Amino acid sequence: MTERTTRPLTTIDVDGGIPLVRVSGSLDAAAQRPVAAELDTVFDTRPGAIVLDLSDVDFMGSAGIALLINTRHRAARLGIPFAVVAGNHRVLRPLRMSQVDTVLPLHPTVPAAVAAVRLAST
DSSP, X not given: OOEEEETTEEEEEETTTEEEEEEEEEESHHXXXXXXXXXXXXXXXXXXXXXXXXXXXXXXOHHHHHHHHHHHHHHHHHTOOEEEEOOXXXXXXXXXXXXXXXXXOEESSHHHHHHHHHHHTO
């Protein structure tokens, strides 16, 4: 298992090399840039799938929502299955209020998200 850490951001390879990018704390304008840079690095490796884990995010701002939408579009353009772990109300509430929850592949747990991208990549 490979791990890159820049707290509050961690990327590990799970389930046969699927990158799991974990974000904790706030996902707002200040945090958006390092997360976007980490996702750029992950996309550059041309992975078979990507999972973004927001389980430990305690605040989701509009910049974070924009990041999720842009990441979903980029993954779709590149044909890379993408899933978001969003099981807490601090993340789900702003996504539901902005109706972004209807266009993102949201899953309540990491195993559920990994299973979804694994299925989509077969």
